[in-house]
Amino acid sequence: MLKIEHIYKSFGEKPVLNDLNLEVKDGSVFGLVGVNGAGKSTLLRTIAGVYQADSGSITLNDMDTYLCPEIRKEIAFAADEFYYPSGSTLQSLKVLYETMYDFDEKVFAEYCDLFELDVKATISNLSKGMKRRVSLVLALSIHPKLLLMDEAYDGLEPLARLRFKRLLAQRIEEEQISVIISSHNLRELEDICDSYGILEDGKIASYGDLIDNRGKVNKYQLAFAEEVDRNRFSAFDVLAFEQEGRVVQMVIRGEEEEVSETLNELHPLLLDVLPVTFEELFIYELESRGRSYE
Amino acid sequence: MNKNYFNYLLKTRRVPILFFFAVYIGIMMVTGLNAHAEPDRGIELIVAAGMSATLTFALPVLMFSPVHARKSADVFMALPISRREMRITSLLFSFAVSYGFYFLGSVLLWAISGHTTIHIQTLCFSLIFMAFGLAVLLLFNSLLFLIANNLFDGVVMIAAYLCMPLMIFLAEVTTVGTLWAGYTSSSWYSGRALYLSPVYMVMENLVGIIRRVQPYNVFSWNFVIALVIFGILSEIGLRKEFDERKTERAEQLSDGIFAYPLVINVYALISLLVFAVQVLLDPREVSTLLLYLILLLIYVVASFVYKRSVKLEKKTLLVFVGEVLLSIAMVFGAWNTHFFGLADHYKLDRGPYLWYEYSAFTSVDDLGEEENPGYDREGEVSEWMEVDVTICIPVDQLEQYREVIDMMDRVRVQAIDDFYENPIQMYTNNNLRVFNSNEVDHYKPINYNSYRIHELLSEEELKVLNRYAPVVVSHAKGWEYAPSMKLEEYLETKQ
Numbered sequence: 001m002l003k004i005e006h007i008y009k010s011f012g013e014k015p016v017l018n019d020l021n022l023e024v025k026d027g028s029v030f031g032l033v034g035v036n037g038a039g040k041s042t043l044l045r046t047i048a049g050v051y052q053a054d055s056g057s058i059t060l061n062d063m064d065t066y067l068c069p070e071i072r073k074e075i076a077f078a079a080d081e082f083y084y085p086s087g088s089t090l091q092s093l094k095v096l097y098e099t100m101y102d103f104d105e106k107v108f109a110e111y112c113d114l115f116e117l118d119v120k121a122t123i124s125n126l127s128k129g130m131k132r133r134v135s136l137v138l139a140l141s142i143h144p145k146l147l148l149m150d151e152a153y154d155g156l157e158p159l160a161r162l163r164f165k166r167l168l169a170q171r172i173e174e175e176q177i178s179v180i181i182s183s184h185n186l187r188e189l190e191d192i193c194d195s196y197g198i199l200e201d202g203k204i205a206s207y208g209d210l211i212d213n214r215g216k217v218n219k220y221q222l223a224f225a226e227e228v229d230r231n232r233f234s235a236f237d238v239l240a241f242e243q244e245g246r247v248v249q250m251v252i253r254g255e256e257e258e259v260s261e262t263l264n265e266l267h268p269l270l271l272d273v274l275p276v277t278f279e280e281l282f283i284y285e286l287e288s289r290g291r292s293y294e
Numbered sequence: 295m296n297k298n299y300f301n302y303l304l305k306t307r308r309v310p311i312l313f314f315f316a317v318y319i320g321i322m323m324v325t326g327l328n329a330h331a332e333p334d335r336g337i338e339l340i341v342a343a344g345m346s347a348t349l350t351f352a353l354p355v356l357m358f359s360p361v362h363a364r365k366s367a368d369v370f371m372a373l374p375i376s377r378r379e380m381r382i383t384s385l386l387f388s389f390a391v392s393y394g395f396y397f398l399g400s401v402l403l404w405a406i407s408g409h410t411t412i413h414i415q416t417l418c419f420s421l422i423f424m425a426f427g428l429a430v431l432l433l434f435n436s437l438l439f440l441i442a443n444n445l446f447d448g449v450v451m452i453a454a455y456l457c458m459p460l461m462i463f464l465a466e467v468t469t470v471g472t473l474w475a476g477y478t479s480s481s482w483y484s485g486r487a488l489y490l491s492p493v494y495m496v497m498e499n500l501v502g503i504i505r506r507v508q509p510y511n512v513f514s515w516n517f518v519i520a521l522v523i524f525g526i527l528s529e530i531g532l533r534k535e536f537d538e539r540k541t542e543r544a545e546q547l548s549d550g551i552f553a554y555p556l557v558i559n560v561y562a563l564i565s566l567l568v569f570a571v572q573v574l575l576d577p578r579e580v581s582t583l584l585l586y587l588i589l590l591l592i593y594v595v596a597s598f599v600y601k602r603s604v605k606l607e608k609k610t611l612l613v614f615v616g617e618v619l620l621s622i623a624m625v626f627g628a629w630n631t632h633f634f635g636l637a638d639h640y641k642l643d644r645g646p647y648l649w650y651e652y653s654a655f656t657s658v659d660d661l662g663e664e665e666n667p668g669y670d671r672e673g674e675v676s677e678w679m680e681v682d683v684t685i686c687i688p689v690d691q692l693e694q695y696r697e698v699i700d701m702m703d704r705v706r707v708q709a710i711d712d713f714y715e716n717p718i719q720m721y722t723n724n725n726l727r728v729f730n731s732n733e734v735d736h737y738k739p740i741n742y743n744s745y746r747i748h749e750l751l752s753e754e755e756l757k758v759l760n761r762y763a764p765v766v767v768s769h770a771k772g773w774e775y776a777p778s779m780k781l782e783e784y785l786e787t788k789q
Contacts, residue, residue, distance in 0.1 A: 011542055048372040050541050072374040083365035092306075099302040100373050 001025055002047070002146055002178055007056035009039075009046055009202075016042045017053070018202030024180060024195075026145075027172050031189040031210070032182040033282055034199035040182040041080060043199065044148045047180070048077035060146055073101055076139035080150040082131045084123040090134055091119040094141070101142035108141040114163060129155050136164060140171065149181045153188060165192055190278035198285055206285050210278065217281055218256050220263060222248045223270040232266060239284040251276060251284045295386055296379040303387045307356065311391055318345050322399045336412050336504035338403040339420055343500050346396040346424065347493055350431035351452055353388035354439040358536070362445045367544045377537045385432055392428050397421060412504065420503050427496035430521045433528035434492050440535040447548035450599070454557045459491035465564040469571045473625065474633040475713035476640075476706070476728075476743035489517075492524045512738075547601060554600035558593070559617065565589050566621035574625050590614060629714065637710055642699070643689040644741040645730030650685045650702050652759075654724040654750045661767065661784070662752035666723060677771040679784075681756065685763040686734060698762050701755055702726065709745035722746050756781055 002024040009017040016039040024030045034040050045051045047058050049066045057064055063071035084093055090112070097103045112119055115133040123134060132155050139147060156164060171177050183189050189196070190210070198206040206213075217239065224246045233241070233250065236259065240251040252259050256273060263271055276284065325341045360366035373380070404417050438455050442448040466487055471477045488494050495517035502513035548554050569589065572582045597610050632638050642648050656679045657665040665678045687695045705726050729742040756765050765781035779787075 045368065045541070048368075050368055050371040052540070069374045069376045069379070072372060075372070077368065077372045079365065079368040081365045081368075083363075083369045085366075095305050096302055096369070096373075099298045099305070100375065 001061065002180075003057075003059045003062075004047070005057050005059075007043075007046065007058060008054045009042055009051060010054060015202055017046065020056075020199075020203050022197060022204050022207065024146075024178050026178055027176040028195055029168070029172070029179040029181065029193045031186075031193035031196040031278075032180055032199060033186060033189070033196060034182075035286070038199040039202055040199055041150050044077065044150045044180065044182060045079075047146075048072070048075055048148055050077070073142070074145035075148065076142055076144035076146070077148045078135045078139045078150065082135045084131075084134075086124060088123050089120050090117060090123065090137075093123065093134070094119075094138065097138055097142055104141050104143055107143070108137065111137040111140060111167070114167070115160060129157055129160065132156055133160060140167070143175065145175075145177055147177055147179045149179065151183055153181050153183055153192070154185055161188065168192070186279040186282055187277070193278075196278070198282060200286070213281065215275075216255065217251060217253050217276050217284065218259070219274040219276055219280070220250050220252055220259065221270070221272040221274065222250075222263065222266075222268040224248070224266075224268055228266070235262065239288040251280070296375045296383045299373070299375055299380060299383045300387055303357070303384070307387075310356070314349070315395060318342075318395050319399060319402075321345065322403055336416070336420075336501075338407070339400050339412070339417070339504055340497075340501060342396050342399045342403070343420075343424055343427075343497065346392045346428055347431055347496060349392040349395065350388070350428055350493075351435050351456070353392060353432065354436040354452075355445075355449060357384040357388055358436060358439055359445050359448070361440070361536070361539060361541070362443065362448055362544055364544045367541050371541045377539070378533075381532060381536045385436065388432050388436075389429055392432065393425055396424050396428065416504060420500060423500060423503055424496075426518075427492075427500065427521065430492055430525040430528070431496060433532065434524050437528045437531040437535060440532065440539070441550050441552045442548040443543045443546040443550075443553075444548065447553065451548070451553060451557065454561070456491070456493065458557070458560060459487045459489075459494065461561065461564050462487035462490065465568055469567050469625070470633070472571050472575070473628045475637040475710040476745050477633075477637075478742050478744045489520050492521055495521055549600075554596075558596045558600060559613070561596070562589070562593055562614065563617055563621060565592075566617055567625060570618075570621040570625035573622060574629055586618065632710065632714060637713075638707075640703075640706065640728065640743065641741065642692060643730070645732050646689055647731045647734055648687045648689050648692070648699075649727070649729050649731060649739070650683075650687075650698070651725070651727040652681070652683045652702070652705075652751065653727075654681045654747070655679070656681055656750060658769065659788075660753065661756055661781075662750050664722070664724060664748060664750055667770065677769075680768040680770060680775075681750075681765060682768075683756075683759055683763055683765045685759070689730070695762065697758060701751065701758065702728070705747055705749065705751060706745055708749045709747045712748055713746070722748055724748070724750060753785070757785075 002022075004020060004022040007017050007020040008015070020043065032040050032043065042051065046053050047065055049069070049072050052066050058066065060071050060074060065071055065075065094103065094108065098105075111117075115137055117130070117133055117137060123131065126134065132153075136149075139149075153161070153164070168179060172179070181189060181193065193210055195208060196206075196210050196213070197204040227246050228243075228248065230241060230243070233248075233252075236250070237253040238250050239253055240249075242249045260271065260273060322338055322342050322345075325338055360370040370380070371377075375383075400417065400421065404412060404414075435452055438451045439448040442451045495514075499513050499517050566589065569582060569585050572579060572585070576582070593614050594606055594610070597607075598604055628634060654661075655665055655667055657663040658677055658679055661679060661681050665676065667676060667678050685695075685698060687698070692699065706728065709726060724747045726745045726747050727742070728745075729739040731739055751759065759765055760781045766778050767781055767784040768778040769776040
């Protein structure tokens with residue numbers, strides 16, 4: 001299990017991670033979202049041991065990821081920008097992973113086939129999507145217990161994404177690996193993550209099970225016989241509110257049954273309940289705290 | 295050391311290393327096999343050392359460049375290896391390459407041709423010393439590369455610190471020589487800036503081991519001590535700059551105190567001191583102002599390289615103006631205080647022997663009257679006498695020579711007063727040189743001071759001096775010297 005406790009990280013005077021706490025269970029795919037500059041990449045780099053936190057601790061299976069280098073054998077970090085020395089091929093790149101990690105040659109060959117990668121091709125000649133594939137193949141070939149993907153999932157075309165999702169599901173089932181994915185494309189995250197965390201002001205502002213939370217936040221459309229005042233809904237945890245004459249549309253946090261029951265007590269002429277997408281959930285969460293999604 | 299990382303370095307760096315090895319051996323063979331003459335003794339070992347020393351500048355760039363780029367830092371800093379292990383492994387790998395080349399190359403060439411001119415003990419000693427020297431150079435150059443925050447700046451730092459001691463030395467020769475009466479490039483304080491250059495000290499000592507030509511090629515234990523200090527300080531610095539490095543520094547401006555802020559200002563101050571001396575010598579010279587403007591431009595360009603911004607900041611300008619004022623204050627302060635009192639102070643016993651060398655061009659009629667060789671008013675070549683005397687005094691017998699010392703000191707003090715009375719010195723060939731030596735045949739002068747003198751020793755004083763050492767007098771006319779004679783002979787001829 002990955003455990004992050006009271007992490008602080010600043011760049012000069014600017015605090016980026018501020019008393020951040022998080023737990024990611026084994027076999028979980030965690031979606032890390034946040035506005036630009038929220039600190040998603042910083043958090044992933046700090047987990048990977050690239051950055052040293054100013055204070056606090058990050059442990060994977062009770063071993064500090066910065067202080068205990070041996071635990072980093074269990075961590076694969078696919079950064080947002082893929083590094084390769086000029087002129088390198090996949091064949092030459094894997095030397096680093098072969099010598100430094102428990103590299104599985106068989107898995108590597110298998111994944112190269114799956115993602116249609118030529119090991120002798122010069123990396124610099126590959127497209128952005130193909131480079132992403134290279135990055136993921138190398139990361140998965142070391143059998144990580146924790147896979148960190150900093151927007152590394154973005155840019156994969158649908159077929160590759162599907163293959164990767166299946167592969168990930170298989171690895172989670174077989175090896176109980178944990179995955180943290182940060183992405184701007186929330187629609188892509190929605191169909192792969194089982195839990196999520198919204199990073200805001202250096203903290204995880206909202207955190208939980210994606211399916212549960214999405215069930216707890218719903219969009220309600222109501223029509224009344226006459227125009228109603230917003231104050232009538234003050235008893236609800238309203239994340240978003242829109243009104244056009246007698247028609248009201250709201251996003252309310254709370255169990256759907258309870259909220260619908262209470263709303264029915266206001267005698268609407270019509271009450272419709274619509275599910276929210278992960279993207280909407282993210283936007284409403286931010287807007288409810290006075291932020292806007294970039 | 296981490297074996298896996300060492301293997302990785304070996305696998306990924308073998309092509310450039312093998313290429314360099316081929317070049318290395320090629321150059322050594324060409325130089326070594328063609329150098330049998332005595333003056334070239336050990337040239338193959340010196341060339342090999344030079345190339346290995348060059349490698350110590352290149353290898354840190356090859357080893358530590360991943361920390362200077364964000365993308366590569368994401369990979370290398372996340373490796374399952376501690377920073378300390380990574381640093382030590384990289385340094386050991388670099389050492390194995392640079393020293394391995396030296397060892398293989400020098401032993402090979404010695405076996406082929408060098409054993410006829412170089413003793414095996416010399417070879418062994420050079421191998422031991424180079425192991426130490428290359429280790430220090432690798433530590434120091436790695437530190438220089440790592441005080442920067444990006445690849446380009448890292449290379450700039452290595453080059454800037456490599457040239458800095460030389461620049462300080464040249465500035466010392468040009469400025470101190472003008473400000474310090476008696477200063478010569480062989481004064482005891484001269485050339486201390488070269489102690490800031492580990493590569494100079496390593497190469498000097500290696501040549502000292504191989505050639506042992508007194509007084510020029512001498513192995514210096516002072517250099518060894520200085521190199522040990524460099525090694526220790528570099529190791530401490532590397533712990534801070536690598537083991538405890540904040541990875542987020544990658545691709546940032548190199549604004550650490552030992553990076554651009556120090557380098558730019560040291561270079562600026564060195565140049566400004568040289569300019570300030572020009573101001574002292576001739577305050578009305580317009581070209582000096584132009585030099586200041588050019589230097590300001592260079593300063594702005596350097597600030598641009600540092601901050602990647604063409605904007606001339608008020609702070610930059612203020613610092614520059616501050617340095618201009620500081621340099622002028624330092625130069626004028628040095629001038630008005632006889633180089634902070636140091637010019638007046640002369641210690642007689644910096645070596646077991648004290649030497650006075652007096653050399654003067656005098657009129658034919660009076661050996662105490664100055665007469666510079668040249669042309670007279672009619673365009674005829676003038677006629678003059680040359681007076682030379684050299685006295686060596688054992689410093690444990692100074693009292694027995696008190697008369698001489700007082701006489702020479704009077705000349706020395708007068709020369710110092712003359713020096714500071716007029717910034718633009720009157721030309722003269724008359725000299726008083728004062729120095730110490732470790733040996734009676736003064737191979738290597740210590741504490742060497744040379745004074746231009748206008749007020750010469752009188753004939754009476756020369757007679758006194760003649761009691762301690764022979765005063766030699768030569769008559770010259772039309773650039774032709776008659777055979778030299780003793781003072782007594784001159785005085786008899788005169789009568």
